[in-house]
Amino acid sequence: MEAGCDGGLCLSQKLSQVSLRSRPHLDQILCSFAEDDLDEICSQDFFCTPDFLTPVERQFSLDLEGNKENVSSIPPPIQCSPVRSKRPRPDSAMPPQPQIMLIKDNPLEDSQDIASSESEPQSKTQPLAEHLPPNSRARIASMRRRVLSPPCVKNPFKRENYEHCHTEGKLPPKQAQFLPALGANCESRYREEFHEIEEIGRGNFSSVFKVLKRIDGCLYAVKRSHRQLRQDSERRQALTEVQALAALGLHEHVVRYHTAWFENDQLYIQMELCEGILSNKKPASMGTQEKFLLEALRQVVEALAFIHSRGLAHLDVKPANIYFSGSKLKLGDFGRATRLDGSISVEEGDARYMPLELINDDYRHLPKADVFALGATIFELARDLPLPSSGSQFQAIRQGRLPLLPGFSLPFQNLLKALMHPNPEARPSPQDLLKCALLRNLGNVVASK
Numbered sequence: 001m002e003a004g005c006d007g008g009l010c011l012s013q014k015l016s017q018v019s020l021r022s023r024p025h026l027d028q029i030l031c032s033f034a035e036d037d038l039d040e041i042c043s044q045d046f047f048c049t050p051d052f053l054t055p056v057e058r059q060f061s062l063d064l065e066g067n068k069e070n071v072s073s074i075p076p077p078i079q080c081s082p083v084r085s086k087r088p089r090p091d092s093a094m095p096p097q098p099q100i101m102l103i104k105d106n107p108l109e110d111s112q113d114i115a116s117s118e119s120e121p122q123s124k125t126q127p128l129a130e131h132l133p134p135n136s137r138a139r140i141a142s143m144r145r146r147v148l149s150p151p152c153v154k155n156p157f158k159r160e161n162y163e164h165c166h167t168e169g170k171l172p173p174k175q176a177q178f179l180p181a182l183g184a185n186c187e188s189r190y191r192e193e194f195h196e197i198e199e200i201g202r203g204n205f206s207s208v209f210k211v212l213k214r215i216d217g218c219l220y221a222v223k224r225s226h227r228q229l230r231q232d233s234e235r236r237q238a239l240t241e242v243q244a245l246a247a248l249g250l251h252e253h254v255v256r257y258h259t260a261w262f263e264n265d266q267l268y269i270q271m272e273l274c275e276g277i278l279s280n281k282k283p284a285s286m287g288t289q290e291k292f293l294l295e296a297l298r299q300v301v302e303a304l305a306f307i308h309s310r311g312l313a314h315l316d317v318k319p320a321n322i323y324f325s326g327s328k329l330k331l332g333d334f335g336r337a338t339r340l341d342g343s344i345s346v347e348e349g350d351a352r353y354m355p356l357e358l359i360n361d362d363y364r365h366l367p368k369a370d371v372f373a374l375g376a377t378i379f380e381l382a383r384d385l386p387l388p389s390s391g392s393q394f395q396a397i398r399q400g401r402l403p404l405l406p407g408f409s410l411p412f413q414n415l416l417k418a419l420m421h422p423n424p425e426a427r428p429s430p431q432d433l434l435k436c437a438l439l440r441n442l443g444n445v446v447a448s449k
């Protein structure tokens with residue numbers, strides 16, 4: 001890298017500036033590079049790993065305490081020709097709209113509703129490129145091609161349609177595929193962006209890792225699918241969780257989603273890191289188990305009220321999918337989420353927490369299936385015994401015959417009976433539950449681990 005020094009700034013210094021400043025000015029920065037620099041940039045796979053070309057020492061030498069010592073060593077911004085501002089705009093009020101590609105092979109989607117952004121119009125680079133030698137122009141054009149936006153998939157959990165994104169007549173609809181898997185020819189995004197600390201959980205489909213994100217120094221959970229997902233249909237199925245979380249948005253009792261990507265045909269999901277699962281959490285002090293479980297019930301009921309209000313059902317509520325972070329519980333694992341309007345097929349969850357109507361393929365009361373699963377979850381934690389997944393006790397529970405819970409009050413046991421009522425219509429809704437006296441005015445008894 002240092003071999004590229006040209007008497008002024010050496011290439012590594014210029015590249016450091018690129019990663020420290022915003023990428024929208026890429027063209028301006030590129031035009032300041034000498035021919036030799038461009039050769040070197042091309043050979044560095046620059047656009048695949050822009051943030052990581054900045055040497056680590058430099059990243060950390062940036063002054064976080066207000067000490068100017070290190071900052072002053074960074075050269076001033078490179079001056080560029082102002083010709084870019086004279087570029088005619090298609091519409092002075094509106095930025096250029098992305099173009100659209102249709103993805104036709106998704107059974108969930110209505111072809112009108114699918115959007116995708118495409119490359120920026122070629123003309124955007126024209127005025128600046130004219131000031132460069134032909135060879136450099138070709139190189140910049142080829143580098144720009146490498147940062148094209150990938151096609152977008154429609155999120156089946158979103159109500160909004162995507163019609164406003166269409167730009168008729170600019171691009172013929174294409175059969176868009178998912179991006180070629182990163183990791184085959186490029187560096188690993190996972191390894192480049194995160195430092196893996198440890199595996200913190202393992203389910204049937206994925207492993208979850210505690211990671212440190214290199215660029216922001218914060219801890220996250222990254223969930224990686226066990227299997228390589230080579231078919232588009234498998235990838236779409238795996239994306240259910242990502243799409244449901246993204247469509248839901250933020251809620252204090254829903255695990256926070258950050259981003260997701262495919263790499264080496266595996267799906268990676270970056271999420272908020274929680275401390276553990278509900279089964280491993282204990283009440284703040286002895287003798288408060290009932291209060292602790294009522295508080296847990298209340299927090300998850302709030303999550304369910306939110307999810308249902310967004311037109312979704314979770315369909316996999318169970319102790320292993322309720323995490324805690326400090327005194328807050330968070331519902332996670334949206335891999336079986338579906339829409340209440342029946343537009344997405346229902347994937348069966350864990351039989352131990354499933355009501356009879358779902359086992360019998362009756363999907364008319366999906367919110368109440370979540371209520372049953374939550375009742376079963378709290379019942380299991382109160383009894384401190386795993387629920388059966390078949391057999392006579394499994395049947396008895398679904399007929400409303402719950403074993404007694406010694407040490408728990410009658411109102412508490414009756415509440416669980418109501419949540420697990422055989423008739424879904426007789427079960428209270430999350431809104432009803434939030435009004436229930438038992439769940440109101442609870443002190444916070446959910447302690448840290």
Ligand SMILES: Nc1ncnc2c1ncn2[C@@H]1O[C@H](COP(=O)(O)OP(=O)(O)OP(=O)(O)O)[C@@H](O)[C@H]1O
Pocket residue numbers: 200201202203204205206207208221223255271272273274275276277320321323332333335
């Ligand atoms: N955000 C998180 N923070 C902390 N731990 C987590 C997080 N997400 C998942 N885990 C841990 O990883 C385990 C497995 O995660 P998860 O249940 O999402 O995987 P899965 O393969 O989809 O599971 P399943 O077999 O239930 O479908 C969880 O039970 C939990 O212990």
